[in-house]
Amino acid sequence: MADATTDNVQAAIPKERFPAAPEPTFDLSTLTGVLGGFILIAGAVAIGGSIDRFLDVPALLIVVGGTTFVTAISYGLSDFLKVPAVFLQTMVYNVDKPQAAAQRVLVLALEARQHGPLGLDRHIRRLRHTPFLRLALSMVVDGHVEQHIESTLRNEAEASAERDYRSTAIFRRAGEVAPAMGLIGTLIGLVQMLGRLDDPSAIGPAMAVALLTTFYGAVMAHMIFLPLAHKIERNAHQEQLVKRIYAAGMLSVARQENPRHLETTLNAMLAPSERLRIYG
Numbered sequence: 001m002a003d004a005t006t007d008n009v010q011a012a013i014p015k016e017r018f019p020a021a022p023e024p025t026f027d028l029s030t031l032t033g034v035l036g037g038f039i040l041i042a043g044a045v046a047i048g049g050s051i052d053r054f055l056d057v058p059a060l061l062i063v064v065g066g067t068t069f070v071t072a073i074s075y076g077l078s079d080f081l082k083v084p085a086v087f088l089q090t091m092v093y094n095v096d097k098p099q100a101a102a103q104r105v106l107v108l109a110l111e112a113r114q115h116g117p118l119g120l121d122r123h124i125r126r127l128r129h130t131p132f133l134r135l136a137l138s139m140v141v142d143g144h145v146e147q148h149i150e151s152t153l154r155n156e157a158e159a160s161a162e163r164d165y166r167s168t169a170i171f172r173r174a175g176e177v178a179p180a181m182g183l184i185g186t187l188i189g190l191v192q193m194l195g196r197l198d199d200p201s202a203i204g205p206a207m208a209v210a211l212l213t214t215f216y217g218a219v220m221a222h223m224i225f226l227p228l229a230h231k232i233e234r235n236a237h238q239e240q241l242v243k244r245i246y247a248a249g250m251l252s253v254a255r256q257e258n259p260r261h262l263e264t265t266l267n268a269m270l271a272p273s274e275r276l277r278i279y280g
Contacts, residue, residue, distance in 0.1 A: 027093045030231060037223045059185055059212040063220060066181035071174045079166050086167040090231050096130065099274040101242045102266040105249025106276065108137070109259045117141055117253060132156060132243050136250035146254050153247040157240060164236035171229035175221040182217020186210045245269055 045051050072080045096104070112120055121141045127134035135156065139149045189210025196202035245266060252262040267275040 025093055027091055030090050030228075033227065034224065041219070053208070054212065054215070056208050056212045059189075059209050059216055062185040062188065062209075062213050063178060063181045063216040066184065067174055067178045067217075067220065070177045070181065071170065074173050075166070075170055079170065082167070083170060086170075086232065087228065090228055090235070093235060096242045097274075098238065098241050098245060098270055099276070101133075101245045102249075102270060102274075102276055104133070105246060105252075106259060106263060106266065106278065109249060109253050109257075109262050112140075112253045112256075113259055117143075117256075120253075130246075132160075133246045133250075136246055140250050140254050144254075146251060149254055150247070150251055153243070153250070157243045157247070160243070161236065161240055164232060164239070168229050168232045168236070171225045171232065175225035175229060178221040178225060179214075179217040182214040185213025185217070189213065241269065 042051060045054050108120055108123070117140050120137055124134055124138050124141065127137065132153070136149065136153055139152065144152075187210075189206050189208070193203050193206035193210065196206060248265055248269070249262060252259075252265065263276050263278055270276070
């Protein structure tokens with residue numbers, strides 16, 4: 001009876017679904033959202049007048065330069081220098097979907113049930129795009145005790161979560177600083193304007209700096225920094241869920257549990273619409 005059940009499960013999950021790892025995927029929503037917002041603003045500006053009136057080098061220097069350096073004060077240089085890489089990670093994303101991760105570990109559990117944990121050794125080299133699962137699987141194959149596997153995976157997940165938290169915090173801090181720098185630029189422009197009331201030709205440029213810095217600060221904060229912080233946080237939450245699924249699956253394999261029990265455990269982590277229905 002057990003063999004028949006295993007055969008049915010293997011038939012339900014095609015072998016080609018594993019060990020194919022998630023390939024790096026270009027996230028169009030991030031690029032489309034940023035470009036789309038700027039295109040709409042540029043279109044509104046062009047309809048109402050000349051775009052040149054909204055371009056001011058001193059205002060850009062105050063907001064962009066000020067935001068960069070003030071944000072850098074709040075964090076270590078090593079964290080701040082990682083910002084470009086973090087931005088690229090929001091564009092190219094390769095974390096598993098939770099349901100795919102659950103299917104992957106369930107197939108591994110089924111194979112371990114048939115051939116033992118050592119039979120999973122052939123999959124390790126093919127998991128280069130899923131380093132957390134690769135680490136967990138290699139520890140199981142090497143015969144580490146359950147407590148050691150669990151503590152190592154927990155530490156790895158916590159370290160990853162801390163890195164994601166720092167990245168999110170940097171963008172949130174930049175989102176707070178940009179409007180403040182815009183306000184500082186506005187005050188600079190007003191001071192310049194009030195100091196040159198006797199020169200009508202200087203009032204216009206000074207007023208432009210005063211208004212455009214506020215505009216630049218609001219645009220940078222609410223169209224770039226804060227949305228990116230939210231996207232990084234969302235991706236980090238999904239990554240942590242996937243890691244919990246991988247850890248639960250590999251610990252189940254290490255304990256040599258029945259895959260039916262593992263399916264129940266995995267389904268408790270998944271949304272109702274994503275739950276596996278292998279055993280009914």
